[in-house]
Amino acid sequence: MFNSNPQISINGRQLLNRRGFLNESATALGSIALLDLLANDRLLAEQPAINPAHPFAPRASHYPAKAKNVIVIFCAGAVSQLETWDYKPELIKYDGQPLKGGPAVTFQGPAGDLARPQYEFRQRGETGKWVSEMIPHLAELTDDIAFVHSLTSKSNTHGPAENFLSTGTPLDGFPSLGSWVSYALGSENQNLPAYVAIPDPRGVPQNGSNNWGPGFLPAAFQGTPLSSKEPIRHLKPPKISSEADREARQLLQRMNERHLDKHPGDSKLAARIASYELAARMQLSVPEITDLDSEPAHILKSYGADDESNPIRAAFARNCILARRMIESGVRFVQLFNGAYASGGELNWDGHSKLKEQYDKHASILDQPTAAMIKDMKERGLLEDTLVVWCTEFGRMPFFQKGAKGRDHNPDGFTCWLAGAGVKPGVSHGVTDEFGQKAVQDIHPLYDFNATILHLLGLDHERLTFEHNGIERRLTNVEGHLIKEVLA
Numbered sequence: 001m002f003n004s005n006p007q008i009s010i011n012g013r014q015l016l017n018r019r020g021f022l023n024e025s026a027t028a029l030g031s032i033a034l035l036d037l038l039a040n041d042r043l044l045a046e047q048p049a050i051n052p053a054h055p056f057a058p059r060a061s062h063y064p065a066k067a068k069n070v071i072v073i074f075c076a077g078a079v080s081q082l083e084t085w086d087y088k089p090e091l092i093k094y095d096g097q098p099l100k101g102g103p104a105v106t107f108q109g110p111a112g113d114l115a116r117p118q119y120e121f122r123q124r125g126e127t128g129k130w131v132s133e134m135i136p137h138l139a140e141l142t143d144d145i146a147f148v149h150s151l152t153s154k155s156n157t158h159g160p161a162e163n164f165l166s167t168g169t170p171l172d173g174f175p176s177l178g179s180w181v182s183y184a185l186g187s188e189n190q191n192l193p194a195y196v197a198i199p200d201p202r203g204v205p206q207n208g209s210n211n212w213g214p215g216f217l218p219a220a221f222q223g224t225p226l227s228s229k230e231p232i233r234h235l236k237p238p239k240i241s242s243e244a245d246r247e248a249r250q251l252l253q254r255m256n257e258r259h260l261d262k263h264p265g266d267s268k269l270a271a272r273i274a275s276y277e278l279a280a281r282m283q284l285s286v287p288e289i290t291d292l293d294s295e296p297a298h299i300l301k302s303y304g305a306d307d308e309s310n311p312i313r314a315a316f317a318r319n320c321i322l323a324r325r326m327i328e329s330g331v332r333f334v335q336l337f338n339g340a341y342a343s344g345g346e347l348n349w350d351g352h353s354k355l356k357e358q359y360d361k362h363a364s365i366l367d368q369p370t371a372a373m374i375k376d377m378k379e380r381g382l383l384e385d386t387l388v389v390w391c392t393e394f395g396r397m398p399f400f401q402k403g404a405k406g407r408d409h410n411p412d413g414f415t416c417w418l419a420g421a422g423v424k425p426g427v428s429h430g431v432t433d434e435f436g437q438k439a440v441q442d443i444h445p446l447y448d449f450n451a452t453i454l455h456l457l458g459l460d461h462e463r464l465t466f467e468h469n470g471i472e473r474r475l476t477n478v479e480g481h482l483i484k485e486v487l488a
Contacts (some may be wrong), residue, residue: 048184055220056187056194057487061458066488067387068188069327069334070181072167073370076205077348078364082117082436083359087130090434091398099399099435107156107409108352110402114435118356127426134363137371143145143426144378145419146486150430150439153394153411153446158213158342158350158446161393162207166448169216169473172207175215175466176223177450178333180475181457183214183221184464189330192289195333196326197223201315201461202347203340212335216468223335224241226290227319273282292318303372310364316368322372327386327463338366341421345406349392355406371429374419383420387456389468391416391449398435416449422488429485444483444487451480452487 048059053225075472082088095116103111119134125143132139155161160170174271175183178195197212204225205211212223292305300306316338323334339348345358370390377383395414396407415430419425431441451461454475461480465472 007431015055033471034074045360050183050218055218056182056190058186058188059184061465062460063458064453065456065458067384067420067456069330069332070178070387070389070457071323071333071373072177072333072389072391074205074211074335074337075349075366075392076158076160076162076200076311076341077345077350077388077392078394078396078409078414079242079349079392080351080359081149081356081413081432082396082398082407083119083134083355084132085147085415085417086432086436087121087132087396088117088398088436089312091436094435099437102399102437106397106401108277108401109408110396111403111408112400112404114162114398115400115407118359121442126427127428129426129428134359135367135371137367141371141374141419144374145417146423146425146427146429147415147417148429148444148449149251149413149415149432150441150443151414151416151446151449152439152443156409157250157410158206158409162205162329163210165393166207166211167213168447168450168477169291172210173215175221175474175475176210176212176268176335176451177475178208178212178223178335179217179221180216180464181333181454181459183217183466184459185332187330187332192326192329192331194332195221196323196331197225198227198319198323198336199225200337200340200347201227201312201319205339205348206341206343207336211337216473217466224288225331227315227322229254249348254413266473289329292321292325292327299376302376304368312364312424316365317372320369320373324382327377327382328380338362338370351396352401352406353404363477377420377458387423387453388419389416389453390419395436398437403415410437413437418452418456418486424486424488427486429483442485444481447480448483451476452483455482456487 050059051057082091091114094114096113098113099111105111117132119132119428121130121132123129124131124139127143131142153161154164155170163172163174166168166176178197182194195212199205209225212225214222280341292300297306299321303317303321304313305321307314307317319336323336326334339362341347342350345351345354349359349362351358374388376382377386377388392414394409394411396408400406401408413436429442430439430444432438433440454461454464461474461476465474467473
């Protein structure tokens, strides 16, 4: 008679008998079968196969992509949704009255009374979308845009909020969206970086390179900062003849190959060699693409790049032209910044005390160049394959701060938008309350926004992972859902 207990004991140690072994094996085989089924249905998290010697080689997406490239227009300092895209007539009706049930104190101090939008709104395009007069050029494009009015952030502080928008967490040290994308997909152009960050002419954003950093991903996937004003540092070729330079490159290549043959499998060495080779190719490609003098005069004028009366706008306009040229050349991800670091709102959109006065200046820099870039890309057919993202780290309160003429930080309801490849045009999704303070319908944390961007690139945000410190990390943490209403 068989022992009904599958475990036997020898010298106090529990061992499996044959029945126990078969019982445990059946369970294990079921797990193996489940993994196989999940793999066949492409439901398992996975990491792209990357050759360290060719880290930017094009790689397949999880499924057919709507967009091949991305331009992110990042307005640093937290643009007020109430002065731009989110029209609230009740703010006009109750202007100057206290918000019943509202907070007494916000991020920077006591709350004042409700304040009407500082710019007039009117309906635009065939959709009749209400948009502010502050941005008349961008307002003309509303029929091409899908707005998300109900986004939320996890932080009301600029640095952590920039992190959350760019990396999916308020903490430092995590990969940016562009790094995830170049890690997953590589690039179509091997002579330029896969990921380019173009800082504002006035400076870098509050959290600086964290917005384009690789975090714990391989360093090759960090963004390369450059602009029309200041191309990549230390890229200028040495002052030697072209023949001597070519011979030196060939010698260095042979030495690198020989050294690599002696150390097969050394991925760090292969990656280092690949980065030097890319830098050598960029010595030829970057000066050409950053030389905007070849642009026709009517293009420079349409962007405002020839405006001598507003040199900052002209410089930002040239950055917009550079972003378009990068996309034309096959750069996968371009991050274009409008607004710089903390400055009391003088250099970015952080309008605490003099919102109207400061927004007049910032809007004149942003509006014409950005709208011209989108129109130019549409005319060239680039929007068929390019996703355009307009974003900011959080929004603004519906009331002024007490004793001031500006609005405090508001992470509970704000607007970002998408246009271009794979986007349903003329859509307004999500709703904030009657005063624009909190998202109340179709609420979306920024995880959802980033998940949707990845989806348009053919990437499943739940499957794009990287193991770090024993944890399978991803851009959207353990959250994130597609905003299907903005997808074509």
